[in-house]
Amino acid sequence: MAIIKHNSDFTWENVDVLKYKEEGTHFKAITRQLLFEGNRDLAVQLRYFEIAPGGHSTLERHNHVHVVMVIRGSGKALIGSEVVTLGRFDIINIPSHTWHQFQAVTREPLGFLCLVNTKRDKPERPGKEELDAIRSNAVAAQFIKI
């Protein structure tokens, strides 16, 4: 199919609205849609994540990098030691091995495209030591949801 039509309200024709992850309590009110699954010619995936007001993604890190673009609403994110405010069409580069978490902190959902390599490592969540290290940064300590 050459074209995938946007229905409205950030769903697309013949694209399933999926669970963010299969299980866990380390995230809240977030969905996933796979917009481009990657192939031999272009070995990346383009996903759309949407976090409902009050929700958040998992606090995690991994070797693979993310390029993110907000296309709906607004929110905030922890990227390493920084908490950034996100608005529509802002672009976020998440380097390798950098702790990150997205949160929908306003009355709007936070919807964003996320670009990754098709082949990638599994995310890692912080253990007690890593959490202590993250929390040694007051800004991060106040922000994160576990």
Added chain:
Amino acid sequence: MAIIKHNSDFTWENVDVLKYKEEGTHFKAITRQLLFEGNRDLAVQLRYFEIAPGGHSTLERHNHVHVVMVIRGSGKALIGSEVVTLGRFDIINIPSHTWHQFQAVTREPLGFLCLVNTKRDKPERPGKEELDAIRSNAVAAQFIKI
């Protein structure tokens, strides 16, 4: 820089608005911005193209594939033998070696993200024989601008 802020009106902080191509009369009223230039960790580029009303991209084909998402306005595109109508957040997959051209056919600009491999072949424009072949399709013949 972890975050590239969207200014407004589809320009971004510290991102240059570039010429679409260095020279030629085979395109009209189109600009290019490089939003992610690619690196060892993620060997793709994310570009934003914007076509002003009445403008168009080059009619071309190449081995590398495109994944496109409209983020501003509306328009039309030739993709192979089809002319498709494009609206906001529609996704277009342009397979390898497929003739394509984007046009801003309404009073709105047509702005779209375009994802490609960093390493890619150069586009090819149609010669006389290829043009005859493209024009054997009445829909394409009526649409294309050379």
